[in-house]
Structure formats: C-alpha cells, structure tokens
C-alpha cells in the first residue's frame with residue numbers, strides 16, 4: 001500500500017476532470033488527477049461542441065489546438081416527419097453574441113487527449129490506468145480515495161477535497177449513494193459512417209418520434225451517426241443491436257434517402273439508459289462535476305459544455321474553500337447554487353423540447369411555426385448553443401411576433 005497527500009484529488013480526466021485539474025493547478029493548488037483509462041480513450045458521444053464551450057476551451061489554453069482538429073458548424077438542419085426543414089443558424093447579430101459564431105464537431109478521442117495533454121503541461125500529478133475503487137470517508141467527511149494502479153498495488157491518497165469527475169457511472173456519486181434513476185428511458189446507438197456527404201456548414205437532426213437521429217460531420221468524409229430510441233424498443237434486441245440499428249434507421253422516412261449510400265466505418269456502440277439524476281452530497285470534502293452530477297439527454301448537445309462550465313464553477317468555489325482551509329459542506333454549498341443558477345433555465349428549455357420531439361403532431365406543428373419565425377429559431381439556436389439566456393425566449397415582444 002502506497003500513500004500520498006495533495007490539496008485536491010480529481011477522479012476522472014474527461015472534459016470535466018481535465019478542466020477542473022487545469023483551473024485548480026492554475027490557482028496554485030497541488031492536484032492529483034486519476035483516470036482508469038489510458039488516453040486517448042474512446043467515449044460514446046455525438047461529438048458536437050456547443051459554441052460557448054469555445055470560451056472555456058480558450059480559458060483552458062487549448063482552443064487553437066482544438067480548432068486544428070475540429071470541423072466548424074454554423075448551425076443545424078432539423079427535419080421533422082412532415083418534411084419541414086428548419087435551417088437553424090447560430091445568430092451573429094442582435095443583442096446576444098456567442099464567443100464564437102459556430103459550434104465544433106470533433107472526435108472525443110482527439111478532444112479529450114488534447115485536454116489531458118494540457119493538464120500534463122502543468123505541475124499536475126496525472127496518473128492514467130489508475131482506477132479509483134473507494135472513497136476514504138471519516139464520519140461526514142470525504143478525506144481521500146483508494147485507487148489501484150496498473151501494477152495492482154493499492155494507492156491511498158488523502159486530501160481536503162475530492163472532485164468526482166468520473167462520468168455517468170461515477171464511483172464517487174455511487175459510493176455516497178447519490179444516484180437516482182430517471183423516468184426518461186432512452187438508449188443511444190452510435191456509429192462512424194462514410195458515404196454521407198454535402199453537409200455545407202451544418203450538422204443535421206432528423207426527428208421522427210419516438211426516435212431521433214443526428215448526423216455530425218466530425219472529419220473529412222467521416223460522419224458520427226447517433227440514433228436515440230426508447231430503451232424498451234431496443235431491449236429485446238440486446239446482442240443484436242447492430243441489426244436493430246440498421247433496421248431502425250430505415251424506419252426514419254426523412255433520413256432513409258440521406259443515408260442510402262452510407263457505409264459503416266466501425267462497430268455500433270450503444271448506451272442506455274441515458275438519463276439519471278444525482279443529488280448533491282451531504283458530506284464535506286467532495287464536489288461532483290460533469291456527468292458525475294447527472295445527465296438528461298443528448299438532443300440539445302450541451303453535455304461537454306456543462307462538463308466544462310461545471311468544472312469552472314467548481315474550481316472557483318474550491319479555490320476559495322481550500323485557501324480558507326475550510327472544505328465543509330457549507331463552504332462548498334455555493335457550488336450547487338451556482339450550478340442550479342447556471343443550468344436550470346436551459347434544463348427547462350431542454351425538457352420542453354423533449355416533450356415536443358416525443359409527439360409527431362407537436363414536432364410538425366412547432367417546426368412549421370418556427371419555419372415562419374426565423375427570429376425565434378435564431379434565438380432558440382443561441383439558447384441551445386449556450387450563449388443566449390433562455391429567458392430571452394420569453395420576451396413579450398418576441399412572443400407577440402413583433403420584430
């Protein structure tokens with residue numbers, strides 16, 4: 001058994017954990033970053049990065065490197081069952097401007113590797129192939145973690161603060177009994193394909209309740225194709241998900257001609273259920289960021305932005321708490337309030353959109369209305385892109401249709 005101490009342990013080196021490690025190291029804290037994987041490592045994801053994520057990537061010092069590996073997307077073309085096509089563009093004029101006028105399509109192998117390389121350029125102790133197997137808990141306080149490295153030897157690390165950034169199966173959240181199932185029961189099937197061209201500068205979404213599919217051109221000639229379906233529809237096909245994926249895609253009438261010449265570039269990856277909730281911890285000495293703090297649905301593509309933004313919020317509160325030598329639950333509580341304020345309104349919009357895309361008639365109706373209101377569509381794109389506050393959609397002027 002080996003023993004180490006530091007100011008902060010970050011569990012998980014995905015976007016949330018790498019961002020937290022970078023920011024906490026820049027604040028001057030000694031950080032240990034542990035990940036069970038060796039990077040680059042695969043991650044099931046639609047690989048769309050909302051425009052506002054670029055602001056945080058710039059703050060983290062990686063935007064230029066990410067730009068070199070990414071495809072810019074100036075909007076999304078959304079097709080609904082009656083054939084209405086919404087050519088949504090991120091707004092470039094008006095009162096709200098994004099940090100960028102475009103989103104990015106980028107493989108997670110590339111993005112996550114770039115972030116980990118940035119952490120390694122800082123004085124951070126980064127340990128890949130180190131699985132955290134338990135939290136060290138004393139009374140109502142988390143005081144560290146027990147990890148196991150590639151040599152199979154246990155490593156106990158003690159610190160005043162543990163940041164759980166260990167994704168959707170978070171050991172940190174499960175160990176503290178914080179995870180709850182969500183009533184939205186969906187599954188995602190994702191594959192890289194070729195032979196689907198002519199995207200212009202947009203990604204594409206095909207809504208066909210109860211399913212939807214997203215085409216994201218992540219590199220020259222390579223498209224990430226995600227299909228999201230009710231979990232109950234996919235469950236009988238476990239073991240035959242590849243067959244289910246291709247058969248189900250053919251049932252999406254508006255998508256079928258678009259992918260007629262498609263050829264798979266790799267296996268189908270599947271994940272479900274997608275949504276779950278996580279309660280804030282009652283223990284001192286612990287914060288949760290990114291997917292470790294909960295996940296809803298990938299339709300509006302904010303997961304990576306939320307991971308980065310939650311790391312930014314957590315690092316700020318953690319820095320103050322560490323500087324004061326007080327990582328009590330009360331000292332860390334402002335993080336949970338900041339999270340709620342940052343994400344609550346967008347979550348409401350996301351839930352409303354989920355209700356719309358779950359019903360054929362409603363998806364058609366809303367799409368036809370939005371097709372007649374480019375100003376509203378443009379605002380909605382900015383909200384989805386995380387740079388227009390959702391309350392802008394409630395402006396009486398806008399709702400009354402006055403330009």
Ligand SMILES: Cc1cc2nc3c(=O)[nH]c(=O)nc-3n(C[C@H](O)[C@H](O)[C@H](O)COP(=O)(O)OP(=O)(O)OC[C@H]3O[C@@H](n4cnc5c(N)ncnc54)[C@H](O)[C@@H]3O)c2cc1C
Pocket residue numbers: 011012013014015016017034035036037043044045046047048049050130131132133165166167168169170171188189190226271274289290291292298301302303304305307
């Ligand atoms: C089907 C699907 C499609 C999506 N599409 C998009 C999209 O297009 N755009 C978008 O913005 N978001 C999307 N998301 C969401 C996005 O993938 C996540 O929100 C994002 O990856 C969260 O980052 P994270 O750092 O919190 O977690 P992760 O990226 O999952 O990183 C967690 C890290 O923790 C490590 N880890 C886990 N357990 C341990 C342990 N016990 N010990 C040590 N290390 C551990 C893992 O190896 C991993 O590296 C999608 C999600 C799904 C499910």
